[in-house]
Amino acid sequence: MKRRNFMQKTALGTSALTIMSPLAFANSNKETMPRYNFNLKYAPHLGMFNNHAGDDPIDQIQFMSDQGFTAFEDNNMMKRDVAMQEKIGAALAKRGMTMGVFVIDKGGNMANSLAAGKEDFINIFLDGCRKAVETAKRVNAKWMTVVPGGYERSLPIGVQNANVIEALRRGAEILEPHGLTMVLEPLSDSPDLYLQTSEQTYLICKGVNSPSCKILYDIYHMQKNEGNLIHNMDLTWEEIAYIQIGDNPGRKEPTTGEINYKNVFKWIHQKGFKGVLGMEHGNSISGKEGETALINAYKEVDNFI
Known part of the structure; x- marks a missing residue:
């Protein structure tokens, strides 16, 4: 040459x-992690993987889907503008992901207590239900979280129960024609919260007697308030429509605390549960390392078959 x-x-x-x-x-x-086929519909939330995916909500949803997560939840959905709600709805539909819960805006967990039986409090709740219908349409949601508020200490507990049941019946009348379900969440955050246990929530759901009023069984809160998780879930199973996750202590991902999540998830799977399990917890380790550890933790506890 x-x-x-x-x-x-x-x-x-x-x-x-x-x-x-x-x-x-x-x-x-480019970091690549092979898509994992989870046995249950675990639902991450925004901010859980932003070190890998960035701050854009749609990119985060894409990342969740790429890892194998088939559901998504967003407590703050009603606070987002309509354009973002529609973008999130389209992103979930494109990836075949199920929308989990968002919170019906009634002013906060302790505010406007339905146990008080006050019409102005009930009207705030009912207005939230009406607005939730429109939000649900945009994101193709089926479930929305309701916390009835605080105790009304001046009233006997039976009267408080009746007040809550009546208010929730009126809310169910708004949601039921649209095939939507409010899920009542007993919490451990404060002794002043009216709703504390699964058996109490079961009683309320039986009183409302509507397919639009069921239980959100948050495993983290119920481990703190009552323990004996599988037994109590079994007792109230016919009213449980949604489940949330968080290990205790710390409210981080499974494997970081005392709960035997592999065994709990195996039992839930054997019950034939087809709904969503919301990942309502923090990451135990910060940064990309923590996000990878979280994904691996779910792979570990999902390996029950």
Whole structure:
């Protein structure tokens, strides 16, 4: 080969390598984790994987889907603008993901207690139900969280129960024609909260007697308030429509606390549960390392078959 032709070909080859090298570098450094086929519909929330996916909600949903998560939940959905709600709804539909709960906006967990039986409190709740119907349409949601509020200490517990049942019946009348379900969540955050245990929530749901009023069984809260998780879930199972997750102590991902989540998930799967299990907890480790550890923790506890 003549020296001139050799030099031209060498220059062209070097140029091509120079042009291609940034792309090759990017591909070689792109983090890839194979999609995992989970046995249950675990639902992450926004912010759980932002170190991997960035701050854009749609990119985060894409990342969740790429890891194998088939559901998503967002407590703050009603607070997001309509355009973002519609974008999230489209993103979930594109990826075949199930929308989990969002919270019906009634002013906060302790506010506007339905146990008090006050019409102005009930009207705030009912207005939240009406607005929730429109939000649910945009994101194709079926379930929405309701916390009835605090105790009304001046009233006997039976009267408080009746007040809550009556208010929830009126809420169910709004949701039922649309095939929507409010899920009542007993919490451990404060001794002043009216709803504390699964048996109490079961009683309320039986009193409301509507397919639009069921139990949200948050495993973290119920481990703190009553323990004996599988037994109590079994007692109230026919009213449980939604489940949330968090290990105790710490309210982080499974495997970080005392709850035997592999055994609990195995039992839930054997019950034939097809609904969503919301990942309502923090990450025990910060950064990308913590996000990867969280994904691996779910793979570990989902390996029960």
